[in-house]
Amino acid sequence: MRLLAASVLVAASVLVACGNAEPPDRGGGRVTVFAAASLSGVFTKLGEEFEAANPGVEVVFNFGGSSSLAQQIAQGAPVDVFAPAAPANMRQVVESGDVTATPVTFARNALRIAVPRGNPAGITGLADFADADAAIALCAEQVPCGAAAKAVFEAAGVTPRPDTLEQDVKAVLAKVRLGEVDAALVYLTDVRSAGDAVEGIDFPEAGRAVNDYPIAPLADAPDAAGARAFVDFVLSDAGRAALTDAGFLAP
Amino acid sequence: MSRVRGRARPPVVLVLPAALGLAFLLVPLVGLLVRTPWAELPRRLVSAEVGEALRLSLVCASLATVVCLLLGVPLAWVLARADLPGRGFLRALVTVPLVLPPVVGGVALLFVLGRRGLVGEHLDAWFGVSLPFTTAGVVVAEAFVAMPFLVISVEGALRAADPRYEEAAATLGASRLVVFRRVTLPSILPGLVAGTVLCWARALGEFGATITFAGNFPGETTTMPLAVYLALETDPDAAIVLSVVLLLVSVAVLAGLRDRWLRGVA
DSSP states (O other): HHHHHHHHHHHHHHHHHHHHHOOOOOOOTTTEEEEGGGGHHHHHHHHHHHHHHHHEEEEEEEEEOOHHHHHHHHHTTSSSSEEOOOOOHHHHHHHHHHHOOOOOEEEEEEEEEEEEEEHHHHHSSSSGGOOOSSSSEEEEEEEEHHHHHHHHHHHHHHHOOOOOEEESHHHHHHHTTTTTEEEEEHHHHHHHHHHEEEEEEGGGGGGEEEEEEEEEEEETTHHHHHHHHHHHHHSSSSHHHHHHHHHOOOO | OOOOOOOOOOHHHHHHHHHHHHHHHHHHHHHHHHHGGGGGGHHHTTTTHHHHHHHHHHHHHHHHHHHHHHHHHHHHHHHOOOOOOTTTHHHHHTTHHHHHHHHHHHHHHHHHHHHHHHHHHHHIIIIIIOOOTSSSHHHHHHHHHEEEHHHHHHHHHHHSSSEEEEEHHHHOOOOHHHHIIIIHHHTTHHHHHHHHHHHHHHHTTHHHHIIIIIOOOOOOOOHHHHHHHHHHHHOOOHHHHHHHHHHHHHHHHHHOOOHHHOOTTT
């Protein structure tokens, strides 16, 4: 009986504690960055360089789909810097008043055809995406890479026959890497990050859908100075070099 | 404390956490219903995508359940009755997919049945069959995740059943298969039905293994949970409508089957 009462008390206090959980007060020393999944590689590297250049400062990342990140910010997530893969997601955050600074475009990314090593199906261009026999993966139209893919297919006058519409570009890349599909459209940077497992093929219509990556410090940044410093670091020569290395295009 | 017979008036210390537990499970569902744009519901429901995803979900979950029945019931019988070494270990293995994150199950299936997988490579080379990105792939993913639910229910029922009836039937000259069909199966029917319903419901809600192994293409592999996930990216209202449909279908089937088959069965 006493044990029961005690456990009920513990359970109740845990529940109450959860209910009252407030974001921990963390002023200087910790910069929280919400960034598009496609930036994960290069931003992780930049974060380490930033920490090395600013001893005592820690950079924390939350990588994910740009629209989900924008929604999390709208719900009050304590964030210092936002870097989505599309201006539309930044606009959403600016309109809700979470960003007051002018966002800066710091990188651009174009699509590329990705095929498994050795190109077993002999893919040469966008026209092959209309082939019913080839296994094709694309991003769903709801996510930025899918919208970009739609634009290039329209520009090329090709009606693709995909076998799967994945929820993000990394999922598409994984299907190519595993050899489960013969061809896919991903970003230049994804082909670069996949190394030898994936081969990239250029196509003339790639210029018709280039994604701009904006970055901005948040209006309610818990660490405003840190936010500003990180944005400046991304825009610096070191930042540009890292982005170019990863395959991003200069804005 | 004295033991209370019959319908006990539960002590407050139990009622309070029980009420909290109930609220914890039900409030999110109520929250979903509150946010539902009911006026829009009919229009959304007749839209091609929702209809297609719902139809596919129902068909795939049912097919997966059939697969689970065909393979799972014999498996449960072996686990409960057969005299074989390492049975406890085998039983533990069977329940692994139950606790395994579904996305891990999807990855495992991809590495075995994918076009470049251990088995899938040969299926592709010899028969030109490739499971990823097909409706059959969805059924495979759902069956993989849902089968342990059926096996565990049926095995439990088999262990609880009195073997003397089977022995009596055997003494009267019935073959082992006839005993299984005429005596064993009817005696475990409630457990079998409960397991089947659970298995079907789990298959209906399957997401992780499906999107990893079977991919996502409208009309072929986009089941309701996948449609919900993608809709959330751009159109939260559509995601809510899809979620409500899935919720109502699940509740309706569970409630319907319970009334019909499970009355009086705990």
